[in-house]
Amino acid sequence: MKEKPKHLVKSVNKALNILEVVSNSKEPLGVTELSKKMDLNKSTVYRLLNTLQYRGYITQVNKNDKYTTGLKLFELGSLVINDLDLRKTSVSYLEELMELTGETVHLGILDDGEVIYIEKVESSETIRMHSKIGKRVYAHNTSLGKILLAFSDKEVVENILNKIGLPKTTENTIVKQDKFKEHLRQVKKQGYAIDNEESEKGIICIAGPIFDHKGEINAAFSISVPNIRLNNDITKKYGDLILEYSRKISEALGYQAG
Secondary structure (H helix, E strand, C coil), X not given: CCCCCCCCCHHHHHHHXXXXXXXXXXXXXXXXXXXXXXXXXXXXXXXXHHHHHHHCCEEECCCCCEEEECHHHHHHHHHHHHCCHHHHHHHHHHHHHHHHHCCEEEEEEEECCEEEEEEEECCCCCCCCCCCCCCEECCCCCHHHHHHHHCCXXXXXXXXXXXXXXXXXXXXXXXXXXXXXXXXXXXXXXXXEEEECCCCCCEEEEEEEEECCCCCEEEEEEEEEEHHHCCHHHHHHHHHHHHHHHHHXXXXXXXXXX
């Protein structure tokens, strides 16, 4: 996590906090709900919402005094994501991988100690992992995060462990640092990572690395599978596909294996 600056503009910080809370909520939120969630008085929340609504970042739902994110936020996010060569280059391969497996495929990067989804090709299956582009998740309990950390410098891993730790989210989450570091060594050796219901019960994810032209890890991609559709044979098949597409996407970005 980033350190708090000495000269923080409180009103801007509060407005951004509101924006994040509304963005992460599955349902529209009202002034009273936001006031309780953020421990701010209603008049302050109302003024901040009005400002954000005027700029298009927040919109009111059917005049019912509840708010959700506006199109302006989507527009800005799209400009950033669309400018990423990584996403443009990878998306066709992710689509191929989804067609081959029938499962949801994610593309993610490491940002400020967390994994952020920057692309998603969703499965048409009724039972599937539910996520959204722009969502942030822990690194230690996700296959994307594990593969990103396994190929990162040790200082990156230590920094995240010191600042964020290894919060337990399911009974399968690795919470001991020594065990986690050994796990990362194994992940790097085999070339792909598995999240065995460590982030979300019922969901198993298999991820591979994407390297840039300098040979440095640039991003990661994963296949997310409900455990009811997975067995040892399929896990082996998906692991092989991950290795294959790791090479394909990396080479498309200019990577040359030594």
